[in-house]
Amino acid sequence: MTGTEPVFEIGGRRYAAGDRVRFPNAGMRDNQTRVYDITAAGADRITAEADGCTYQLSRGDIGVIGIKHADEK
Template identity: 75%
Template structure:
């Protein structure tokens, strides 16, 4: 991260485009288990892709479903 990239920050964690993440409180188990790649990040939310699908998630969406880096449990 160069410091000039758009960043999404929540719960003391920072996320930028290229990060691989999980959503631990997503409604369906397979959505909790799969890994998403952030394609865009900004103060208000992120855009993430998985399995050819793109998801735009607001700060409120992410607060509800949680977010962690894919290498964290």
């Protein structure tokens, strides 16, 4: 990340297009463990893809389902 591309920041962590993430508090276990690719990021939302589906998630959505980089324990 060069610092010039759009990023989404929450909880002191930054997420940008190309990052791989998980949503640890999602309602279904499969959605908690699935890896999503961020395809777009902005100040208030991200777009993520997994298994051929695209999800547009707002800051509020992410506040509920959580977010972490896929390689975090």
